[in-house]
Amino acid sequence: MNSRSKRTLNSNSTNKSTNKKKKTNQKTLGVAWTAANSRSAFKSSPFSDTASYMAVKNQKLHEQFDAAASTSVQEELSSGKPIFHGVSIFVDGFTIPSSQELKGYMLKYGGRFENYFSRHRVTHIICSNLPDSKMKNLRSFSAGLPVLKPTWVLDSVAAKKLLSWHSYQLDQLATETEGQPKLSTFFPLKRSPFSCNYATNVIGQPMSKIEDQKPKLDAVVTKNLYGEGQIIKELEHCSNVSDLPLKVDPVVNKNSRGKSEYVEEIKHTNVETDSSLNRSLSKAKDEDIRFNDLKPCEPNTSETGEPNTSEPGDGTSDGILAGSKLKSGSPGQPSTSNSRYREDKQKISESSILRAGMGPSHSTLEDPNFVENYFKHSRLHFIGTWRNRYRKRFPATYSGIKGTNSSHHTCVTDEKATIIHVDMDCFFVSVIIRNHPELQDKPVAVCHSDNPRGTAEISSANYPARAYGVRAGIFVRDAKSICPDLVIVPYNFEAYEEVADQFYDILHKHCNKVQAVSCDEAFLDVSDSEVEDHQHLASIIRNEVFDTTGCKASVGISGNMLMARLATRTAKPDGQFYIPADKVEEYLNELPIKALPGIGHVLEDKLKRTNVKTCKQLRLLSKESLQKEFGLKTGDMLWNYSRGIDNRSVGVFQESKSIGAEVNWGVRFNNLEHCQQFLLNLCKEVSLRLQGGGVQGRTFTLKVKKRKNDARDPVKYMGCGDCENLSHSITVPMATDDVDALQRITIKLFDLFHIDVKEIRGMGLQVSKLGNADNSHQGNQNNSLRSWLVSAPNTNKDQCEVRSIAEGSCERDVKNQNACGNLGQSCTNTFVGGDISSSEGHANEDSVLPALCDLDMGVIENLPPDLFSELNNRYGGKLITFLSKHKGKRAESDIGGMIFEDRETLFSSVVPLRPCKAEKKGAVKEAEAAAASGVVAATIDSLFSENDDVMPYSLSQIDVSVLHQLPEEMRADILELLPAHRKHECVSDLGPAKSCSQQSFDSNNSKDLSGPRESISSNDFWLGNPPTWVEDFKKSGFLVLSVFADSYYKSGSTGQLSSILQRAMSDFVPSLDSTPDCLDDAILCLCNLFKQYIKLKIETDIEEIYLCFRLLKRLSRKSTFFLEAYTIILPEIQATVGEKYGGNFFA
Amino acid sequence: MYKRKNQTTPQGETARILVEFMEVAITSIVFLKGVYSPGAFERRRYMNVVAHKARHPQLRDYIHHSLTALLPSIEKGLVERVAVVFFNKENIQVEKFVFKLTVNQSYDSEVEQTDLEFSLKSFLTKLSVSESLTKVLPRDCRWQIMSYFHSLPQFTESTGAEFWIPTDIQQWQQPPLITPIKSMSSEPLGVQLYLEHPSLSGLQP
Secondary structure (H helix, E strand, O other): OHHHHHOOOOOOOOOOOOHHHHHHHHHHHHHHHHHHOHHHHHHHOOOHHHHHHHHHHHHHHHHHHHHHHHHHHHHHOOOOOOOOOOOEEEEOOOOOOOHHHHHHHHHHOOOEEEOOOOOOOOOEEEOOOOOHHHHHOHHHHHOOOOEEOOHHHHHHHHHOOOOOHHHHEOHHHHHHHOOOOOHHHHOOOOOOOOOOOHHHHHHHHHHHHOOOOOHHHHHHHHHHHHHOOHHHHHHHHOOOOOHHHHHHHHHHHHHHHHOHHHHHHHHOOHHHHHHHHHHHHHHHHHOOOOHHHHHHHOHHHHOOOOOOOOOHHHHHHHHHHHHHHHHHHOOEOOOOOOHHHHHHHOOOOOOHHHHOOOOOOOOOOOOOOHHHHHHHOOHHHHHHHHHHHHHHHOHHHHHHHHHHHHHHHOOOOOOOOOEEEEEEOOHHHHHHHOOOHHHOOOOEEEOOOOOOOOOOEOOEEOHHHHHOOOOOOOEHHHHHHHOOOOEEEOOOHHHHHHHHHHHHHHHHHHOOOEEEEEOOEEEEEOOOOOOOOHHHHHHHHHHHHHHHHOOOEEEEEEOOHHHHHHHHHHHOOOOEEEOOHHHHHHHHHOOEHHHOOOOOHHHHHHHHHOOOOEHHHHHHOOHHHHHHHHOHHHHHHHHHHHOOOOOOOOOOOOOOOOEEEEEOOOOOOOOHHHHHHHHHHHHHHHHHHHHHHOEEEEEEEEEEEEEOOOOOOOOEOOOOOOEEEEEEEEEEEEEEOOHHHHHHHHHHHHHHHOOOHHHEEEEEEEEEOOEEOOOOOOHHHHHHHHHHHHHHHHHOOOOOHHHHHHHHHHHHHHHHHHHHOOHHHHHHHHHHHHOHHHHHOOOOOOOOOOOHHHOOHHHHHHOOHHHHHHHHHHOOOHHHHHHHHHHHHHHHOOOOHHHHHHHHHHHHHHOOHHHHHHHHOHHHHHHHHHHHHHHHHHHHHHHHOOHHHHOOOOHHHOOHHHHHHOOHHHHHHHHHHOOHHHHHHHHHHHHHHOOOHHHHHHHHHHHHHHOHHHHHOOOOOOOOOOOHHHHHHHHOOOHHHHHHHHHHHHOOOOOOHHHHHHHHHHHOOHHHHHOOOOHHHHHHHHHHHHHHHHHHHOOOOHHHHHHHHHHHHHHHHHOHHHHHHHHHHHHHHHHHHHHHHOOEEOO | OHHHHHHOOHHHHHHHHHHHHHHHHHHHHHHHHOOOOHHHEEEEEEOOEEEEEEOOHHHHHHHHHHHHHHHHHHHOOOEEEEEEEEEOOOOEEEEEEEEEEEEOOOOOOOOOHHHHHHHHHHHHHHHHOOHHHOOOOOOOOEEEEEEEEOOOOOOOOOOOHHHOOOOOOEOOOOOOEEEEEEEEEOOOEEEEEEEEEOOOHHHOO
16 A cells, blocks of 8 residues: 555655655656656666766766865854755756855755756755746656745745745746646546555655554544644655654644544444544645645545455555545535536545445546546436336336326226335435445435535435435535434445336336336336235335335325325335325325425415415315416416326326436536547437437537636535526437437537637536437448548538538528527528538438439539449439539539639638628628528529629628738639629728728719719829729720729739730720720720829839830730720830930830 | 948948849849850859859959949939940940939838848849840940949049949930830839840941
8 A cells, every 4th residue: 555655756745754765765756757757868878878977977966065065064064054954956947046056055054956856866846937848747847846946945044944845836836726726636647657645655654653553543643644734744844754753743642632523433434434534634624735735645546445444554544535535526615506406416426435446537627537427426317317227127018008008098087096106215325224234223314425514415315314304405514514423325326226126126026007207216007906905015015125125115005196196205204105085185185285296496485475385275276267377287287286186197108308418517628629528428428328218319409507707616616606508509400319420519519609618617418309219220321421421521621512611501500690599490500501411321211312403513423433323322313414414514614613612712701701790780680691691592502503603692792801801813803703883882892991092092082973074084093092093994984994994803903004904905805996986085094094104103113114015015906996095105105215214115 | 230230321221232132133144145154153042043143253343343332322322223234346335234223312211121132033033034135245245334323423532433434335326225124113222124225226327
């Protein structure tokens, strides 16, 4: 035990002490150190000469140090007392004061200074700052040694004694442990090589010192070490091992003087030993021991055997471990948490009895099996999943009953009908204590944690305990305060299962109409039973149950389920009660309404307000008034129940409407990976449950509990605290229970939350719209078509155009959803769209093949032949013809694939931003969002028709800011595709985004609108962006000019006349020439444009002018229009160039 | 580098960059025109494009010194053009490579060398493919660097222009034909490189 725990590393372990101790530490610590720390690589270096060199160097350094120390000690003998005796520091990196000064202090005050780090010799690491990498891997860096600020040395010198280093821990380290403790602090990685044990590491020494004392006291000593918290700290700092016994002694003394609570409890069973440990641990906590000091206790528990008071040495240290674990499981004050989650939320940690073989699992952070363990230890989960187990166990009877149900239904109200209700007495407790006769008459409660200060909730209490007022749902510490003798036992799910199975075996033996309510409660319909005396039958059953299981059951007998159940109430504990039909009214008269099933707090309060407290009073109310007051169903129920009428028939096993799993305790994430890992585990759990129930679901709801912004640390330890409940759901066309599918859906759902994972305090996945799994034979399909089609979109975007669009629409829908809050519907839409491909392959009748026109031919074409033929078959051969048609169409289309795809991606980026805007626009948002999705629809359609349809019909559907961000060529491309009259809409839309020069353009523009004619000859054609002429030319009414203006955009809006001309060259059609009307004006405009351009550029860029000149010349050969312009412009150019450059262009 | 920047004006910095560039550009032009055998040059990289460097010290020094001497004038914006003139035995110009310089005298913020270099680099690139624009030179051709000042410079010690002498090359009678090669204009500096050839009518004499 000791040696095992010592191999663990701990930041608090003090490796200085005696040679003996050092030795053990060396041997065991070495493993971790050399493995983890590369800095010591030279030790294991294959180059022996380096190693020997270092050895010699170290030796020499030590000699030098010793020599220096001896002289300095002689010198300073008067002033410096050896306060640092036994301390050996290693200075890492830059410090203030410098390492040399620190070395000086060490020399002076009897410490040692190491130039090279060695875990054998160094006891403290001094540094001012640690790099991130070292922080992350602190253990491998520090080997568990304390990492301190240099002020520790200075202050110690100033105080003339060795100060506790606790407050001198490096800030980076200290802050890490402050604030709300994270799970990671408590539970190191399960597979961590440093499975550490703080307790034994410290305790080991004193234990050996007092070995000759009574073993019992050993335990007390160790406990007191915890109880006195402070001592531990001192133990840690004390450099002299000789101090240890001294420190321990007073504790022992104290103990012998009689710290009664401890002594007393030692005599108890191991269970109580633990609770006393808990108490002392809690005390330790009060003494402000850091959480992380305790954390190392955890992992060992999985290795240790069951503790036993007869072996105090081992047992108690184990006890401490267990205790610390329990403690970490539940300190705190009363919780206000929602009672619905109360039980579920509790992570069942094991106390000493069950500890053997149980792994710790408190963390969503580090424990990969957290979810699994969480549910493994949840009572509600046990009850919830028990049904499946039951159904599987008694399938014949179950279905048989169902079959006879209808015929039976009529005779339910029959006078002869007799229903027996069997209910085990405090099942969860009695199963546990059936093997502990000594506990039979003691108050016992079941809870996963027995920390007397804890906030764990009691889940069940036996009758002696109930007499004290211990009820299910109260906190352990409250229970302990009402009933100090309360014994708390943990769950034993295997035992529960075993007993429940035995219980039902008996019931089924005596009756073939059994309706299981829960694992410990059932209705039997014995109307047709051969046994005439139902009371006798009941007692037979009770006896048999007790004989077999060792647990007591109570039985109520009456004419219907309601009355049988009420009878059981009277029968309890351990009895039976018969209410004959004629006694029903009498029985009900005085029955408080609360006792009726279906009446909870709310209903009770309501009724009490109308002064109805008993069933008799309730009977006075008319059915109508009840229905009016409480609703049709509830009113009906109240009216019936108050008269002892219950029309339900035995045997109807309520099908669950939804299956899910939820974790609200211990959920903390550091990053998205953690969270996704958790989700995966949750999906696995849900999938298992679905498969266990033999059902598949179509609607998936992901619930997230998000910490409220102002929420403080939760009252309940690791609880969810004050949370916002968020949820998103999705309905898929195809029911599933597949883990992969679930995970995919869940991650999609999770993405909708846009939530910081650190804020998450709980998550749950609920599956509804359940259907029987049997008729969908998806097994092999899973692996073939569907999974391929589904995964393809993620891996190969080029191939799957439809998918990307569909994905786009998902996004959009999501946004709609945010904007309009139209949750369900849009989700459904999304997934009908998004999963087109995923549903394709299914032979299931539920799944509908997408219409041929919805298929993406790009995908289809690229399908492997076998998949294609499979798909083709599903479409009855139409696919091939469709495909060939599509190919033909594609060949016809002018625009090549590349541009086409460009545009498409363009649109998926242009359009989706729209809904964001829509959010701001309040009232119109819905309409706009709808429009946006309309665009997508159009986009999808256009995939299969002419490509030009890709364009949205109106610019209002394009996000201008996105457009603006696009490369100019792309923008021009889009604009080109817009219907001409839309273009300036866009231009002016673009305007505001541009610089202030735009402003002048705008004003110009408005001016120009008044008199387009004069604007043509205006002098600032080239002002603004786009230059004013573009607009003017458009409005000029000359086709040639507007074509020319269009070229501006197509050329990429660079403002270079040469590129516009170049573009115009390719665009220009001679037919444009044949509009001679007012051509002169147009030519004049063009010449003006050129002149102004030349003026603009002549000083700086004759290259450009030359280019324009050449291009115009070429254009002039094609068109008379440009020829005329050329002849006018040429002299202008030549003159200007000649003026500036003293030469001419080669004409 | 920093100190130097602080000491000099933006114009000084611009001029320095420009002169350095022109040294390379002119060498490249000379190489391009094949006045000397290719062995007189070695390939180098300048601003990450291939350029040529004269191996012969006299050639190298001529280009270097003439431009360095021009530096103060360029800085002051006195130099309008710098031309590389190729002329025949009769001292008649055959071809002129003209750098038209515009050093903005009112520019007063820091000059970004990288920005300028990026623009200037394109000259070198363009030059290397402009051979087709040029004429084949007659044999026994000579060349010189010629600079055009806005006004006649004061030949004082300080300007360094004392190395410059008035040219005796015969000017064209007719306005030449201009073939732009490359232009750049930025705030601190505008450079235009173009070719001048005698106009068809001016070829006669």
